[in-house]
Structures are given as C-alpha cells and as structure tokens.
Amino acid sequence: MKGKLKCIGLMLAIGLLSSMSAMAQNKQFTLEDLNFGGVNYRKFYPENRYTTWWGDRLIRLNLDYCAEVDKTSGKEKRIVSLDEINKVAGLSGSELVRSLYYAAFPYADKPVISVENSGERFLYNFKTKKVEWRSGVLSTDPGHNVYGDEKQSSEWNSASRATAFVAGNQLYVADAKGNIAKLTTDGSRDIVYGQSVHRDEFGINGGLFWSPKGNKLAFYRMDQSMVTDYPLVNIPEIDWTPKEGQSRIDTPEPIKYPMAGETSHKVTVGVYDLRTKKTVYLQAGDPTDRYFTNIAWSPDETTIYMFELNRDQNDCRLVSYDAASGEKKGELYRETDEKYVEPLHPIVFLPWDNSKFIMQSQKDGYNHLYLFNKDGKEIKQITNGKWVVMDFLGFDAKSHDIIYSSNEANPIQQNIWTVNVDNGKRKLVDESGKGWHNGTISASGRYILDNYQEPTVPRKISIINSETAKCFNYFTAPDPWKGYNLPEYSTGTIKAADGVTDLYYRLVKPVNFDPKKKYPTVVYVYGGPHAHNVDARWHWASRSWETYMAQKGYVLFILDNRGSENRGKAFEQVTFRHLGQEEMKDQMKGVDFLRTLSYVDTTRIGVHGWSFGGFMTISLMTNHPDVFKVGVAGGPVIDWKWYEVMYGERYMDTPQTNPEGYRQTSLLNKAKDLKGKLQIIIGLNDPVVVPQHEFSFLKACIAAGTQPDFFVYPGEPHNMRGHQSVHLHERITQYFEDYLK
Incomplete structure (x- = not known):
C-alpha cells in the first residue's frame, strides 16, 4: 500500500513538473515586455x-563606477566611483554628476576621467584623488552662466580643454581657464550657428569642428531666413494650467522646411583662432544651392578640407582651404555621376604619414577605401570587390593596417577586417566570421x-588582438527570452523583379505553427535608402513587434528590395527619379513567394510600414488593391x-525637372483606388x-x-x-486583429 501510494505520489509529481514545464514553455510576451518604452x-x-x-586599456562604464577590464581574462577591477568624484568635487543637489555611462578617459597616459554635470566638465585624477581641472563655464559670475537650459550644442577639445557651445542662438568659446568669448551677435532662428545643417544629410550630425590640438574651431553658419516656414503647433500637456x-x-x-524645388538655405563655414581671437570665413564662393559637408582638419591645423556638392548632387569636389586666411588652396578631387554622388565620410590622414589620407567613395560601384596624397593625387584603391566598406574604425599605426x-x-x-595600406592584404579578425559585429578600437589600434x-x-x-587575431571572450549575454514559446525565425533569398538580383527576406512563423493551417500574413516594409531590415543579428534582426504578432497567429514577411542600403550603387540607384516603383515590383515578387507557401492565406494579406515604409504601404494598397486587405x-x-x-532632390530631382516622376509616385491620384482597410497614423508635430x-x-x-x-x-x-510607443503598437496590432484575422 505504501509502495502504491509512493508510486501515485511520484506520478503526480512528474505530472505536476510536466505541467509546470509546459506552462513555462507557453509563457507569452506583452507589448510592455517587447516594445521599446514598455x-x-x-x-x-x-x-x-x-x-x-x-589608451589601450578597456574600461567598463556603469551608472556609479568604472572598472578596468583585463583583456585576457575579462576580469574587472574598479578604479573610480561616482560617489568619490562628487565628494571630492564638492558637488550636491542639482550639481551632482548623475552617471558614469558617458564618462571618457581622454589622455592615454594619464589616470584622468572626464565627466559632466548639468553645466560643467570635470577632469578627475583617480590616482591622486583630486580634481585636476573644471570648465568654469558655470562660474559664480551670473553673467557667465550662459549654459543652463539654453545650451543648444557644445563640443569640448581634450587637447586645449576649450569648449565651443551655442546658447541663446549665439556661438561662444570658453578657453581652459573659463574665459568666454562671444563669437556672434546675429544668431536667431533665421541665422543658425554651430549646429547641424542641410537637414542632417550627407553624414552631418553637428556643426562644431575642433582642430586636432584644439587651437582653432571650424563651425557652420546657416542662413535660413529665405526658407519658408512650415506651421506646426505646440499643444500643451493635459495638466498644463495657464498663468494669469x-x-x-x-x-x-x-x-x-525647404521643400523640393523651392528656395533652400545658405551655409558658410567660419574658423575661429583661440590665439588671435579672430574669425575668418572660408572663401568658398556663393553658397546658393550648394552643400558643404564632411569637414576635416590637417594634422598640423593649417588646412581645412570639405566636400562641396551642387544642388543636383551629381558633382562633388574635395576642396582645401587655408585655415588662417580662409583662402581656397585647391581642388583635390572631383567625382561626378549621371544620377547622384553622396559624400558621407570626411577624409582621414594616415597617423604614420601626414602626407597621405584615406577617402571613401562608391565610384567603382561599391563603397571602398582609397589612398591619396595631400595634393589630391590618387595613389591606389585599397579595398575592392562587389561588397561595401560599412564603417572605418581606425588604424593600427605600428602595422600600417586600417581596421574596418x-x-x-x-x-x-557585418564583420571586422584589417587591410594593410602597404600591400593591400586583407584579414578577417572577428571571432566568428558570422553574424553582425560592431567594433571599437583602442588608441594604438592593437585591440578591438x-x-x-x-x-x-x-x-x-x-x-x-588585431596583430595576432586572437580573441578573448569578455561577456556572453544570457538569452532573455529563455522559457518563452517563440516563433520560428528564418531567412532566404528570392529574385528581384529584374530576374537577376538576389533579395534577402525574413520569415517569422506563428507560435505553435501548424503547417496544415492557413494564417493571415503581414508584410512589414521600409524599402527606402540608408536602411535595411534583414541581417544576421539575433533572430535575423526581427523586430519585437513581429514576435508579438506571431503569438497572435500571424505570419510576418520582411523583404529588403532594391533601393535599400549596403548592396552597391546600382542596387540603390535603380529607384532614381521614380521612388516606390521598382520597390513595389520587388515587394510583389515577395508576395509571389508567399503564394507558394501552403500555410499563407492569400485572401488575408496585410502590410505595415513607417515613414518611407508608410509611403510603401499606401503605394502597395492602392496599386495592388486586390492583394492587400489591410x-x-x-x-x-x-x-x-x-x-x-x-x-527629395537626390532621389527624385526637382518637381520642375521631373514632373512625370513626381506625378507617377504621388499617392494623391491613387486615393480613388483604395479598397482595403487603411489606417494612417502620424505625430502631429512631425x-x-x-x-x-x-x-x-x-x-x-x-x-x-x-x-x-x-x-x-x-x-x-x-x-x-x-x-506612447507601446500605445502605438497596441493600436497597430488591434487594427490587424479587427480587420485581417
């Protein structure tokens, strides 16, 4: 009897464990789990x-401490804490440094950490336990307290310890002693100093450019007084009460907002000399309908280089200027294209030979590295092949290698490689040779x-170790989705509408997939330039919303059509002057592929995308109204x-020169062709x-x-x-639940 009871108890225990295991494997995600902002x-x-x-030491950054990482064992040793810095600096209340996540170690040979609070920068020596320097910009003099909430942009130089910043639309420079020079007086919303210009195109993400030793500052000045205002409206918070x-x-x-074919802004480049206290402007000529980008300095600070582009964006020139006088020194390089040229990267001088520089260009059809001398003579192409250099990481000066x-x-x-400037030999150096790798390199370039x-x-x-190609594991993240019942993520290729080009797709099957069932299917699309959706990251780079939808019984299909990034110039430029047309053809080849899958319900196909993807969504629904239901x-x-x-003009030319292309791609004349259920979502202040x-x-x-x-x-x-992003994705999901399922 006891044995029988024991056996029954064991069976119950096994059953309970099996039930618990099944429950664990059936755990479901919510949008609060998956969506950014949840x-x-x-x-x-x-x-x-x-x-x-x-320098060549790796430092882990945390909220409240920094630790040095042993490069062969991965072990960490704390070197400085947030509390220590705040205590020694005498900071409290609103003056506290809040985090060390953004700390820097600007001097390879000094035990100094650079941190900021709401208005000052501090250099703290964690060996001597002393503050070596503080910016002094927020001094006791109220007249110098110009940062505050007004700060619009700033850039610090570690060599001179000078800070350039924009406050109240005016440009200032504070030297290492805290002496502030006001460089401008006419700054306004019409005259913009020291900030990003040309609407962040051409690789531009700022407007302040220190020389290597920090003795001179180049900066943008943008006159947009002639540009038409677009009327956005500020809506107060719901709990806002007006003052009397x-x-x-x-x-x-x-x-x-300069619209295609209309009057655009005018940009000039100024140079301020900290020693002479004088400002000159580069004598680049009339800035009307021209773009100035990718500003770079010579190592000796005497010369400024920038790429200059005409408004048609089909004629690009690399020009040098005397930094002291602003006079034009010469045109070093010129590249033209029947469609467009898009410079995205400044030139970079070799650290072991200041008479030569590296330039990136797509002139052979793929983005590659080229070696030039400082007079503009091309010495050789360093990388070549039907693939693209995606990021320049730096140099190993000792071995004369470029790391990219x-x-x-x-x-x-995306993998990490080295190429030798002298002999052109390439070497794959990342650990796996698979996947998607993001690298940062040490000061000497020896470590990645x-x-x-x-x-x-x-x-x-x-x-x-870039010289030996030996890899040491520092950290492996646990699977944060372990124990959840997941969809199947896969990838593959289909042929583009040209019948030749391979296009990559991602397919996400529903959780608890049954091949005998028919499932509603959502095509997620972006499709535009400078972006892609499918790569060899975790789950093939699947967006978390796709997993959420797969839980609800949907198939998700994502295809990178021609026109998207990282496949070469011809692949991208096929859309020139008729955006959306070739992209739709490729996406419909994706639909043809879906029709071959027995588990896809072709009467229930939906489509979703944002921005360019929103344009593609409405384009597909109105050009193929019998295919896309929602x-x-x-x-x-x-x-x-x-x-x-x-x-707009890079990819479409102007409405005046390409009226047929603008007419063909406009969705206004497609409004009559809408059949399915379409929801449009916007931010009112877009x-x-x-x-x-x-x-x-x-x-x-x-x-x-x-x-x-x-x-x-x-x-x-x-x-x-x-x-609000959680709310947004709830709304997107519910629309498909209401009308596609």
Whole structure:
C-alpha cells in the first residue's frame, strides 16, 4: 500500500513538473515586455556592457563606477566611483554628476576621467584623488552662466580643454581657464550657428569642428531666413494650467522646411583662432544651392578640407582651404555621376604619414577605401570587390593596417577586417566570421572590442588582438527570452523583379505553427535608402513587434528590395527619379513567394510600414488593391514635392525637372483606388514628414469617396517617444486583429 501510494505520489509529481514545464514553455510576451518604452522592456533586451578605451586599456562604464577590464581574462577591477568624484568635487543637489555611462578617459597616459554635470566638465585624477581641472563655464559670475537650459550644442577639445557651445542662438568659446568669448551677435532662428545643417544629410550630425590640438574651431553658419516656414503647433500637456494673463490657445511653433524645388538655405563655414581671437570665413564662393559637408582638419591645423556638392548632387569636389586666411588652396578631387554622388565620410590622414589620407567613395560601384596624397593625387584603391566598406574604425599605426567593417563575407553580415595600406592584404579578425559585429578600437589600434550578435546569439563581446587575431571572450549575454514559446525565425533569398538580383527576406512563423493551417500574413516594409531590415543579428534582426504578432497567429514577411542600403550603387540607384516603383515590383515578387507557401492565406494579406515604409504601404494598397486587405501606414510620404530639398532632390530631382516622376509616385491620384482597410497614423508635430502629406491624402480620399482611418499623436514628432510607443503598437496590432484575422 505504501509502495502504491509512493508510486501515485511520484506520478503526480512528474505530472505536476510536466505541467509546470509546459506552462513555462507557453509563457507569452506583452507589448510592455517587447516594445521599446514598455515597462519591462529592458528585462527582455539582451544584456550589454558599456565600455570605452583608456589608451589601450578597456574600461567598463556603469551608472556609479568604472572598472578596468583585463583583456585576457575579462576580469574587472574598479578604479573610480561616482560617489568619490562628487565628494571630492564638492558637488550636491542639482550639481551632482548623475552617471558614469558617458564618462571618457581622454589622455592615454594619464589616470584622468572626464565627466559632466548639468553645466560643467570635470577632469578627475583617480590616482591622486583630486580634481585636476573644471570648465568654469558655470562660474559664480551670473553673467557667465550662459549654459543652463539654453545650451543648444557644445563640443569640448581634450587637447586645449576649450569648449565651443551655442546658447541663446549665439556661438561662444570658453578657453581652459573659463574665459568666454562671444563669437556672434546675429544668431536667431533665421541665422543658425554651430549646429547641424542641410537637414542632417550627407553624414552631418553637428556643426562644431575642433582642430586636432584644439587651437582653432571650424563651425557652420546657416542662413535660413529665405526658407519658408512650415506651421506646426505646440499643444500643451493635459495638466498644463495657464498663468494669469496667459492665453489658453495652442501656440504656433513653425519650422524652417525647404521643400523640393523651392528656395533652400545658405551655409558658410567660419574658423575661429583661440590665439588671435579672430574669425575668418572660408572663401568658398556663393553658397546658393550648394552643400558643404564632411569637414576635416590637417594634422598640423593649417588646412581645412570639405566636400562641396551642387544642388543636383551629381558633382562633388574635395576642396582645401587655408585655415588662417580662409583662402581656397585647391581642388583635390572631383567625382561626378549621371544620377547622384553622396559624400558621407570626411577624409582621414594616415597617423604614420601626414602626407597621405584615406577617402571613401562608391565610384567603382561599391563603397571602398582609397589612398591619396595631400595634393589630391590618387595613389591606389585599397579595398575592392562587389561588397561595401560599412564603417572605418581606425588604424593600427605600428602595422600600417586600417581596421574596418564590411559585408564581404555575406551581404547580410557585418564583420571586422584589417587591410594593410602597404600591400593591400586583407584579414578577417572577428571571432566568428558570422553574424553582425560592431567594433571599437583602442588608441594604438592593437585591440578591438567586438560587440556582436548572431541569429542564435543574443550578444557576445570579445576582445581582439588585431596583430595576432586572437580573441578573448569578455561577456556572453544570457538569452532573455529563455522559457518563452517563440516563433520560428528564418531567412532566404528570392529574385528581384529584374530576374537577376538576389533579395534577402525574413520569415517569422506563428507560435505553435501548424503547417496544415492557413494564417493571415503581414508584410512589414521600409524599402527606402540608408536602411535595411534583414541581417544576421539575433533572430535575423526581427523586430519585437513581429514576435508579438506571431503569438497572435500571424505570419510576418520582411523583404529588403532594391533601393535599400549596403548592396552597391546600382542596387540603390535603380529607384532614381521614380521612388516606390521598382520597390513595389520587388515587394510583389515577395508576395509571389508567399503564394507558394501552403500555410499563407492569400485572401488575408496585410502590410505595415513607417515613414518611407508608410509611403510603401499606401503605394502597395492602392496599386495592388486586390492583394492587400489591410494596411497601417505610419508617417507616410504622400507626395515627394512636399519632402525636403536634400533627400527629395537626390532621389527624385526637382518637381520642375521631373514632373512625370513626381506625378507617377504621388499617392494623391491613387486615393480613388483604395479598397482595403487603411489606417494612417502620424505625430502631429512631425518635422520630417510634415502633416501636409497625410491631410492632403485624406482630402483626396474624401473627394474620391474612399474611407481610410486616421489617428494622430498630439505633440509627437516623426516617431512616438517613450511609453506612447507601446500605445502605438497596441493600436497597430488591434487594427490587424479587427480587420485581417
């Protein structure tokens, strides 16, 4: 009897464990778990290590301490704490340094950490336990307290310890002693100093450029007084109460927005000398309808280099200027193209030979590295092949190697390579030769921190000796999705509409997939330049929303069509002057592939995308109304004549020179062809795809008698921020649940 009871108890225990195991494997995600902005998001994102280099020493950065990492064992040794810095610096309250995640170690040979609070920079010596220097910009003199909430941009130079910054639209420079020079007096929303210009195109992400030793500052000046205002409106927070005498009415917040074919801004480049206290401007000629980008300094600080582009963006020149006088020294290089040239990277001088520099160009059809002398003579092409250099990481001066990343191994991979400048020999140096690798290099270039993912690897961080190619594991992230019932993620290729080109796709099958069932399918699309969706990261770079939808019984299909990035110039430029047309042809080849899959219900195909993907969503729904039953288009371009000059004219030319292309790609005349259920979603304060696009399409639909749905996020820009992103993806999901399932 006891044995029988014992046996029954064992069976119950086994059954309970099996039930618990089944429950664990059936755990479901919520959008609060998966979506950026969700309350649990960080728990389900692969764990990371935030690091920086101190010379050739690797430093781990944390909220409240920094630790040196042993490059062969991965062991960490704490070297400085946040509390220690704040205590020694005498900081409290609002003056406290809040985090060490953004700390830097600017001097390879000194035990000094650079940190900032709300307005000052500190150099703290963690060996002597002393503050060696503080910026003094926030001094006791109220007249010098010009940072505060007004700071619009700033750039510090570690060599001279000078800071350039913009406050109240004016440009200032503070020297190492805290003496402030006001460089401008005419700054305004019309005259913009020291900030990004040309709407962040051409690789531009700032407007302040220190010389190597910090003795001179180059800066942008943008006159946009001639550019038309676009009328955005500021809507107060819901709990906002106006002060006495203050209007309750929403206030206008117009932006300067140069639309394709219309008057654009004018940019010039100034140079300030800290020693002479004088400013000169580069004598580049009339800036009307010209772009100045990728500013670089010579190592000796005597010369400034920049790429100059005509408005048609088909004639690009590398020009040098005397930094003292602003006079033009010469034109070093010229590249033209029947479609467009797009310079994205400044030149970089060899650290062992200042008479030569490296330049990146797509002139042979793929982005590669070239060696020039300082007079502009091309010495040789350093890399070549039908693949692209994706990032220049730096130099190993001792071995004369360039360290870079490319997709030579596979079009959807990014791996770390070295190439010898002298003999051109290339070497793959990352640990796996697979996956997607992001590298940062030490001061000498001898060591590389390799932070990477593979389709089955959430994250791994290795330390590579670039000279020996030996790798040491530093950190392997646990799988944050372990124990959850996951969909199947896969990838493959199909032929493009040209019948020749391979296109890569990602396929996500529903959780608990049954091949005998028929499933609703959503095509997620972007499709535009400078982006792609499919690569060899974790889960083949699947977006978390795809997993959420797979839980609900959907197939997800994602295809990188021609026109997207990292496949060479011809692949990208096929869309020139008729955006959306070749992209749609390729996406429909994807639909043809879906029709071959027995488990895809071809009567229930939906499409979703944002920005260019929103444009593609409406394009597909109106050009192929019998294929796509439901669509959700976020922030969609409707007519390219309303998009900005730099991006729009690069790919479409102007409405005046390409009227047929603009007519063909406009969605206004497609409003009548809408059949399925379409939801359009925007941020009301979108400064990228301005609301005129969507409002005009709605007006066209009203005239045509078609019925799209519309939802707006008041006060939000092009993408929804914070927890509103969870709300957004709930809304997208529910629309497919209501009309596609």
